[in-house]
Amino acid sequence: MMMSLRDYLNRVKPKFEKGGKFEKLRSTFDAFETFLYVPNKVTSKGAHIRDAVDLKRTMSVVIIAMMPALLFGMWNVGYQYYISIGQHASLLENFWFGFQKVVPIIAVSYISGLGVEFIFAQYRHHEVNEGFLVTGMLIPLLMPVTIPLWIVAVSTAFSVLFVKEAFGGTGMNIFNPALMTRAFIFFAYPAKITGDLVWNWAYTDSSKVVDSITGATPLANAASDNLAKIPSLYDLFFGFIPGSIGETSKFAILIGAVLLIITGVASLRIMLSTIAGGVVMTLIFNAIGANSYMTIDPLTQILMGGFLFGAVFMATDPVTGSQTPNGKLVYGFLIGLFAIMIRVFNPAYPEGMMLAILLMNMFAPLIDHVVVRSNVRRRQKRSLKSSVITK
Amino acid sequence: MSNFKLLKAPFNRENPITVQVLGICSALAVTVQMKPAIVMALSVIVVTAFSNLIISMLRNTIPPRIRIIVQLVVIAALVIIVDQLLKAYVYDVSQKLSVFVGLIITNCILMGRLEAFAMAQKPWPSFLDGIGNGIGYGLILVIVSFFRELLGSGSFYGHKVIPQSFYDAGYIDNGLMILPPMALITIGTIIWVQRSKNRDLIEK
Numbered sequence: 361m362m363m364s365l366r367d368y369l370n371r372v373k374p375k376f377e378k379g380g381k382f383e384k385l386r387s388t389f390d391a392f393e394t395f396l397y398v399p400n401k402v403t404s405k406g407a408h409i410r411d412a413v414d415l416k417r418t419m420s421v422v423i424i425a426m427m428p429a430l431l432f433g434m435w436n437v438g439y440q441y442y443i444s445i446g447q448h449a450s451l452l453e454n455f456w457f458g459f460q461k462v463v464p465i466i467a468v469s470y471i472s473g474l475g476v477e478f479i480f481a482q483y484r485h486h487e488v489n490e491g492f493l494v495t496g497m498l499i500p501l502l503m504p505v506t507i508p509l510w511i512v513a514v515s516t517a518f519s520v521l522f523v524k525e526a527f528g529g530t531g532m533n534i535f536n537p538a539l540m541t542r543a544f545i546f547f548a549y550p551a552k553i554t555g556d557l558v559w560n561w562a563y564t565d566s567s568k569v570v571d572s573i574t575g576a577t578p579l580a581n582a583a584s585d586n587l588a589k590i591p592s593l594y595d596l597f598f599g600f601i602p603g604s605i606g607e608t609s610k611f612a613i614l615i616g617a618v619l620l621i622i623t624g625v626a627s628l629r630i631m632l633s634t635i636a637g638g639v640v641m642t643l644i645f646n647a648i649g650a651n652s653y654m655t656i657d658p659l660t661q662i663l664m665g666g667f668l669f670g671a672v673f674m675a676t677d678p679v680t681g682s683q684t685p686n687g688k689l690v691y692g693f694l695i696g697l698f699a700i701m702i703r704v705f706n707p708a709y710p711e712g713m714m715l716a717i718l719l720m721n722m723f724a725p726l727i728d729h730v731v732v733r734s735n736v737r738r739r740q741k742r743s744l745k746s747s748v749i750t751k
Numbered sequence: 752m753s754n755f756k757l758l759k760a761p762f763n764r765e766n767p768i769t770v771q772v773l774g775i776c777s778a779l780a781v782t783v784q785m786k787p788a789i790v791m792a793l794s795v796i797v798v799t800a801f802s803n804l805i806i807s808m809l810r811n812t813i814p815p816r817i818r819i820i821v822q823l824v825v826i827a828a829l830v831i832i833v834d835q836l837l838k839a840y841v842y843d844v845s846q847k848l849s850v851f852v853g854l855i856i857t858n859c860i861l862m863g864r865l866e867a868f869a870m871a872q873k874p875w876p877s878f879l880d881g882i883g884n885g886i887g888y889g890l891i892l893v894i895v896s897f898f899r900e901l902l903g904s905g906s907f908y909g910h911k912v913i914p915q916s917f918y919d920a921g922y923i924d925n926g927l928m929i930l931p932p933m934a935l936i937t938i939g940t941i942i943w944v945q946r947s948k949n950r951d952l953i954e955k
Contacts, residue, residue: 508921510921510922511923522936522939526939526943544927547926547927547930548925548926548927548928549923549925549926550926551923552923
């Protein structure tokens with residue numbers, strides 16, 4: 361089976377090469393061929409991790425790392441749904457319900473985003489950017505499950521077009537395209553993704569049948585001083601709470617994080633410094649204690665909302681993050697700091713993580729520039745000093 | 752350059768917004784709906800045309816050291832006249848345009864055209880150049896406001912064009928279109944399209 365596929369590809373390949381019948385579709389063919397088989401070429405340029413594997417294989421690791429969060433997210437969609445209608449469902453029923461709801465979102469995200477990518481690849485005669493494999497999977501994880509599919513399609517197309525292709529494609533974008541998709545929906549269709557309401561799960565008493573189909577997220581409760589309604593650390597950590605599809609279970613996210621760190625795909629420095637930034641900011645707020653949101657302890661703050669998801673999957677994006685080791689520390693730390701600050705200071709933006717990461721995406725090149733310059737200056741000074749001594 | 756070219760060049764190849772990159776701020780601010788955008792465009796056309804004409808007629812008598820002040824006096828006088836006319840005849844639109852009519856005085860297109868063209872050219876070509884640049888500016892305003900009003904409020908010149916059945920089926924107006932960032936992106940897209948049509952406009 362596998363061999364015949366390879367044979368088939370080899371057989372039709374000449375048709376797609378220069379002068380062949382389907383020359384115009386060359387990049388499309390190339391995309392499928394390299395997706396199916398490891399090509400002879402390896403990544404040669406761009407802001408990626410340089411290694412013996414090509415970009416598609418690196419992306420595959422990230423996809424695998426997202427699987428725990430995705431699978432748990434599917435189960436949780438069903439779990440929250442059956443709680444809201446007051447029924448008890450088996451593990452499989454929960455998962456099946458969520459599977460039916462989540463798969464269309466994934467499909468729409470890929471079709472819409474890859475559609476734009478393929479059009480651009482044909483138009484500009486380069487190979488299809490594989491970066492969208494990860495982006496397309498991240499987008500559904502960032503969405504509430506009730507998001508209308510057409511909004512997913514529109515916003516994905518927007519962000520691939522204006523955030524990625526307009527800047528020159530994979531590796532050239534300033535902002536994280538997946539996060540921009542969410543930000544686009546956040547500002548364009550605020551009623552659908554405010555971050556303070558979630559679908560089909562009323563947050564009052566889970567043992568009762570509730571007729572309301574939306575409920576407040578932990579973040580919204582925290583912002584409106586309903587501290588008593590914040591779920592237990594256990595629920596927050598394992599993710600038996602309402603929220604966007606991929607972000608509820610911190611346990612599943614950490615499994616992904618371990619995989620990313622072991623394979624060296626994502627930066628441990630960024631993850632840790634982001635968390636450190638969040639903890640420091642929370643401790644400062646604890647010391648001030650001006651309102652009840654400020655008194656929430658660091659652990660709860662870190663476990664609430666999309667903080668960990670952002671720290672593991674979004675902040676570590678090698679394209680939009682800082683590149684230098686010291687720059688990564690500053691970059692991550694400021695993300696954590698701003699995320700908590702936005703959460704606490706601005707109740708209109710319950711989830712500060714998205715905006716904090718996008719803000720720091722913008723400053724990442726500046727941070728790198730400062731780090732590199734200061735290193736150059738330090739070494740200049742040192743060489744100057746040593747030359748004085750030798751005289 | 753023939754007179755007709757003077758009039759036509761700013762529509763596309765020498766467009767004040769997309770090529771000369773002047774007058775961006777007001778283009779972002781007044782393009783939420785088409786009506787204010789069109790009124791703003793007309794006001795700018797009038798002011799650019801007549802300030803170019805007047806300055807061109809005065810150009811040999813203006814001492815170079817105080818020319819900016821003279822230009823500003825002319826522009827300011829014209830803007831005040833336009834502002835008063837708007838207040839008298841289209842009060843609601845003038846309320847929507849608020850400070851932006853007054854800010855035509857600081858619109859870079861005006862000073863740019865006076866300095867670059869009217870100070871060295873005869874009145875008639877200057878007048879045409881003023882009209883051309885005003886229309887070039889207005890053209891972009893109308894295009895941007897068309898898309899922003901259509902996608903942001905679902906209407907065209909104040910009339911609902913997206914049928915209610917769409918909304919019933921779950922369509923929602925794009926709230927981002929009403930915010931200024933989207934005006935910037937729309938103008939960016941126009942520049943993108945224009946540059947890919949006229950490749951020689953692409954900066955190195």
